Amino acid sequence: MSTSITGRSVIDELPDPEGRPPLTGDRASTGRWGDRLFGGAATSSGVLVIALVSLVGLFLVIQAVPSLLNNNVNFLTSTEWVPSGAQPRFGIAALLWATVITSVIAMAVAVPLGVAVALFITQYAPPWLSKPAAAIIDLLAAVPSIVYGFWGLNVAGQYFEPVQNFLNTYLGWIPLFKDVGTSAKSTLAFAGLILAIMILPIITAISREVFAQVPTAHKEGALALGATKWEMIRTAVLPFGKPGVISGAMLGLGRALGETLAIMILLSALNPNAAWSWSIFTGGETFASKIALNAGEFDSPQKTGAYIAAGLVLFILTFVVNAIARIVIERRKAFTE
Amino acid sequence: MAKRIDVHDLDIFYGDFKAVEGVSMTVEPRSVTAFIGPSGCGKSTVLRTLNRMHEVIPGGRVSGKVLLDDQDLYAPSMDPVAVRRTVGMVFQRPNPFPTMSIKDNVAAGLRLNGVKDKKKVDEVVESSLKGANLWNEVKDRLDKPGAGLSGGQQQRLCIARAIAVSPQVLLMDEPCSALDPISTLAIEDLINELKARYTIVIVTHNMQQAARVSDQTAFFNLKATGQPGRLVEVGATQKIFSNPDEQATEDYISGRFG
Amino acid sequence: MSTLTQAAVEPSTTPPVHTDLTGMSGRRAFTDRAARVVMWGAFLLACIPLVWILVSTLVKGGHMLLSGSWWSLSQNGITSRVVGGGAAHAIQGTLMQAAVTAIMSVPIGVLTAIYLVEYGRGRLAKVVSFMVDILTGVPSIVAALFIYALWVTTFGFQRVPFAVTLALTLLMIPTIVRSTEEMLKLVPNELREASYALGVPKWRTIVSIVLPTAFSGIVTGVLLGLARVMGETAPLIILGPYTKSMAHDLFNGLMATLPTMINQDRTEALQPALDRVWGAALTLILLVFVLNLLGRFLGRFSKVKN
Numbered sequence: 001m002s003t004s005i006t007g008r009s010v011i012d013e014l015p016d017p018e019g020r021p022p023l024t025g026d027r028a029s030t031g032r033w034g035d036r037l038f039g040g041a042a043t044s045s046g047v048l049v050i051a052l053v054s055l056v057g058l059f060l061v062i063q064a065v066p067s068l069l070n071n072n073v074n075f076l077t078s079t080e081w082v083p084s085g086a087q088p089r090f091g092i093a094a095l096l097w098a099t100v101i102t103s104v105i106a107m108a109v110a111v112p113l114g115v116a117v118a119l120f121i122t123q124y125a126p127p128w129l130s131k132p133a134a135a136i137i138d139l140l141a142a143v144p145s146i147v148y149g150f151w152g153l154n155v156a157g158q159y160f161e162p163v164q165n166f167l168n169t170y171l172g173w174i175p176l177f178k179d180v181g182t183s184a185k186s187t188l189a190f191a192g193l194i195l196a197i198m199i200l201p202i203i204t205a206i207s208r209e210v211f212a213q214v215p216t217a218h219k220e221g222a223l224a225l226g227a228t229k230w231e232m233i234r235t236a237v238l239p240f241g242k243p244g245v246i247s248g249a250m251l252g253l254g255r256a257l258g259e260t261l262a263i264m265i266l267l268s269a270l271n272p273n274a275a276w277s278w279s280i281f282t283g284g285e286t287f288a289s290k291i292a293l294n295a296g297e298f299d300s301p302q303k304t305g306a307y308i309a310a311g312l313v314l315f316i317l318t319f320v321v322n323a324i325a326r327i328v329i330e331r332r333k334a335f336t337e
Numbered sequence: 338m339a340k341r342i343d344v345h346d347l348d349i350f351y352g353d354f355k356a357v358e359g360v361s362m363t364v365e366p367r368s369v370t371a372f373i374g375p376s377g378c379g380k381s382t383v384l385r386t387l388n389r390m391h392e393v394i395p396g397g398r399v400s401g402k403v404l405l406d407d408q409d410l411y412a413p414s415m416d417p418v419a420v421r422r423t424v425g426m427v428f429q430r431p432n433p434f435p436t437m438s439i440k441d442n443v444a445a446g447l448r449l450n451g452v453k454d455k456k457k458v459d460e461v462v463e464s465s466l467k468g469a470n471l472w473n474e475v476k477d478r479l480d481k482p483g484a485g486l487s488g489g490q491q492q493r494l495c496i497a498r499a500i501a502v503s504p505q506v507l508l509m510d511e512p513c514s515a516l517d518p519i520s521t522l523a524i525e526d527l528i529n530e531l532k533a534r535y536t537i538v539i540v541t542h543n544m545q546q547a548a549r550v551s552d553q554t555a556f557f558n559l560k561a562t563g564q565p566g567r568l569v570e571v572g573a574t575q576k577i578f579s580n581p582d583e584q585a586t587e588d589y590i591s592g593r594f595g
Numbered sequence: 596m597s598t599l600t601q602a603a604v605e606p607s608t609t610p611p612v613h614t615d616l617t618g619m620s621g622r623r624a625f626t627d628r629a630a631r632v633v634m635w636g637a638f639l640l641a642c643i644p645l646v647w648i649l650v651s652t653l654v655k656g657g658h659m660l661l662s663g664s665w666w667s668l669s670q671n672g673i674t675s676r677v678v679g680g681g682a683a684h685a686i687q688g689t690l691m692q693a694a695v696t697a698i699m700s701v702p703i704g705v706l707t708a709i710y711l712v713e714y715g716r717g718r719l720a721k722v723v724s725f726m727v728d729i730l731t732g733v734p735s736i737v738a739a740l741f742i743y744a745l746w747v748t749t750f751g752f753q754r755v756p757f758a759v760t761l762a763l764t765l766l767m768i769p770t771i772v773r774s775t776e777e778m779l780k781l782v783p784n785e786l787r788e789a790s791y792a793l794g795v796p797k798w799r800t801i802v803s804i805v806l807p808t809a810f811s812g813i814v815t816g817v818l819l820g821l822a823r824v825m826g827e828t829a830p831l832i833i834l835g836p837y838t839k840s841m842a843h844d845l846f847n848g849l850m851a852t853l854p855t856m857i858n859q860d861r862t863e864a865l866q867p868a869l870d871r872v873w874g875a876a877l878t879l880i881l882l883v884f885v886l887n888l889l890g891r892f893l894g895r896f897s898k899v900k901n
Contacts, residue, residue: 032796032798034796034798034799035796035797035798037798038797038798038801038802039714039797039798041706042706042707042709042710042713042714043710043714043719044706045702045703045704045706045707045709045710046706046707046710046711046715046719046720046723047719047723048703048707049703049707049723049726049727049730049768049772050722050723050726052726052730052765052768053726053729053730053733055741055745056733056737056738056741056765059741059744059745059749060737060740060741060744062744063744063748113637113640113641116633116634116637116638117634117637117638117641119634120634120635120637120638121638123634124631124634124635125638127395133638135891136642136645137641138887139645139884139887140641140644140645141823142822142823142826142880142883142884142887143645143648143826143880143883144825144826144827144828144854144876144879144880144883145826145827145828145829146826146828146854146857146858146876147648147652147826147857147876147879147880148648150857150861150872150876151647151648151651151652151876155647155651156644156647197644200641204641215432217428217430217432218432218434218435219393220390220393220426220428220432221428221432221433221434221495221498222434222445222449223390223393223421224388224390224421224425224426224428224499225421225422225425225445225446225449225498225499225502226418226419226420226421226422226423226446226449226450226502227418227421227446227449228418228623228624228626228627229627229630229631230626230627230630230631231449231623231627233630235434235445235449236434239434239435239436239437240435240436242436251731251732254732254734255732255734257734258732258733258734258735258736258737259734260734260735260736260828260829260832261828261829261832261854261858265861287736288734288736288829291736291740291833292736292829292832292833295832295833298743298747301748304743304748307740308740308743308744311736311737311740314734314736314737315733315734315737318732318733318734318737319729319732321732322728322729322731322732323729325728325732326725326728416624418623418624449623451622451623
């Protein structure tokens with residue numbers, strides 16, 4: 001049983017170890033009505049999935065375009081957000097920055113940590129601990145996003161204050177770490193950290209799946225050369241698992257980019273007139289948090305369209321990231337065949 | 338600098354299960370010793386205790402002594418990593434590291450040992466590949482993946498990888514079982530050459546192979562079904578194959594069972 | 596250093612000649628030990644947030660769940676200054692929406708998986724598989740926006756609980772497809788062939804041999820998918836505003852859920868409201884965990900193993 005919390009399995013992508021052809025589409029189907037009906041229903045479901053994804057893109061585009069045409073500033077480069085009125089002015093630059101920087105922080109923390117935890121589970125943990133350890137990390141994914149946000153703001157956030165003060169004091173001369181007077185629990189940095197906890201399970205799950213698949217022959221080959229355990233991991237496990245780690249990281253990135261509630265609760269929205277800052281110790285809004293925060297204001301098509309346009313950019317962003325993850329796995333498949 | 342191996346009263350366990358019982362034997366330096374016996378009799382298990390690879394398997398442990406020129410491999414002060422560097426191993430299926438080039442495969446052991454000097458690495462790669470009779474076939478494509486070679490070439494690559502760290506002993510676990518007859522012959526020739534420099538222990542299912550390559554043969558068998566494996570008889574290959582002391586050995590060699 | 600390594604330092608007289616391969620040994624042993632410490636440390640570090648969250652919610656919300664009214668009453672007529680009322684309306688809404696989501700997404704998901712494993716060939720199967728991956732990655736807020744664009748803007752309907760379940764269905768389909776697909780692939784091909792050899796048509800083979808064999812695995816996948824979808828809040832914020840009273844109609848009016856209850860009360864600075872937030876959070880975590888554990892437990896009875 002390895003129903004992963006990720007909803008997908010790298011094992012699926014691998015060729016059958018015994019070199020048997022995949023099961024898909026044997027020619028056992030007959031012309032009977034039962035077969036035609038059942039096969040038809042199955043195929044229709046497949047087509048429905050294609051239709052759904054296409055419709056998501058299509059509907060978002062259709063409803064975003066009129067608003068975009070009315071826009072009076074460059075949608076991609078402006079940091080303003082005044083989507084209503086006769087002269088709407090809205091751009092995504094600020095949203096894009098906040099979305100990307102929180103995700104980057106999350107990745108910087110979660111990828112090394114997730115790989116280390118996956119190595120722990122597959123290589124270091126004593127046998128009795130290995131499965132419970134994997135289950136514990138999986139449970140992190142079961143905590144709802146909104147709970148992470150509320151807990152971060154009300155419980156964990158205060159403990160981040162010293163970290164922020166330290167960085168402000170000693171690295172404040174770097175624009176990224178400049179102190180702009182935002183409370184630590186409401187900054188991009190802390191939101192990124194909470195995101196890291198949230199995407200840790202997915203990165204760990206996929207990494208441990210590929211690490212567990214490293215052939216014993218390769219591991220023993222390294223050990224027989226007189227490699228220490230860590231050297232064996234570097235020689236045999238990590239190179240073999242690299243594509244899996246990359247695609248796991250990409251899927252984690254996809255999650256982080258689209259994460260809504262935790263970010264919405266944590267980040268303090270900036271004053272529209274506030275000066276632009278590159279600091280990660282300031283507030284802001286991501287695509288998702290902006291849309292969710294203003295869900296009550298979808299009163300005119302113009303305004304709704306502006307938010308849908310932002311959602312469309314987020315959709316494209318996650319689409320690209322997920323497609324990259326997929327391609328990496330496909331290439332690995334070609335490599336191992 | 339080949340070394341002598343002395344095994345004394347070796348019991349081998351998987352967890353609580355005793356897999357092999359009471360093995361005692363001596364392997365002379367610069368000789369080839371073949372382990373033969375029916376499947377599941379523990380000959381590969383014994384082989385893997387000679388470089389402490391057995392304990393890599395969860396629950397794997399031994400009691401008794403394995404001496405390498407009078408040093409007990411299982412003494413508490415021994416570092417299994419150092420043991421494995423001194424006692425090299427070649428596996429049943431060729432297992433070159435798939436992500437590495439031919440050259441990097443051979444150099445893998447050196448790099449682990451912190452040899453960074455490029456010239457030296459190149460030298461050792463060349464001498465090891467020559468030692469494994471592979472140099473002429475791969476010298477123009479050292480940067481290509483090792484997995485692209487044929488099975489026999491891959492196995493010789495693995496032998497080159499093993500001898501690159503200049504071990505004292507070379508263990509081979511059915512090195513030809515996944516290979517075609519021509520590649521097998523090439524490996525057997527190689528074993529004959531390597532014998533001049535290393536102590537070699539080879540596990541094989543192929544009786545002719547044992548007769549062809551080895552100076553000494555050890556026959557392993559199960560005491561009874563469900564019982565631990567044991568060493569039935571060890572002696573000069575010539576003798577084992579013509580006039581063994583034990584009836585069981587003769588039965589096995591003449592094909593009456595096993 | 597063992598004497599063995601000392602001995603190995605002696606330059607060997609026979610080619611290939613390598614000397615002094617042991618100089619780094621002290622550092623190597625240290626690196627190896629350091630790596631072990633780092634891996635253990637990483638795991639323990641990763642456990643901290645989980646334990647911390649669980650302890651926080653238990654300490655701050657545990658007492659709410661102990662009162663009987665929490666499970667039987669709604670918040671009807673109760674303001675944020677007042678202690679009392681329960682979360683029955685939100686629990687009921689969350690369960691009801693989850694059930695409807697499952698009813699809609701399970702047939703589509705399972706059939707799509709059957710298509711991919713048993714029927715799919717060539718380009719169409721590749722595209723379907725790719726789209727399932729894309730759907731896996733669609734952020735919940737985007738799914739919610741899509742349903743909003745469809746349901747409210749295009750059709751002109753109100754925001755009703757059913758619209759929420761549509762968005763959740765969109766999020767749940769890929770999870771079910773992937774887990775079902777995995778289970779179907781584990782059913783040995785020999786079983787199918789044995790059935791064909793008896794003259795059983797393909798669709799009967801799938802329905803009466805393949806699906807029953809994979810059944811408990813599929814149920815596990817559905818439960819894990821549900822657990823994930825239950826905690827989703829973004830679609831609820833866009834499509835399913837909170838209400839304090841009980842509701843049963845999926846197509847009219849508002850329906851409370853645990854996530855929206857948290858979202859409603861979290862902005863209040865008053866203790867009774869905050870207690871309710873922690874209580875609702877704990878209830879939600881418990882629901883999700885129970886589904887998770889149930890799924891994993893059922894998975895143990897799976898007839899196919901990998």
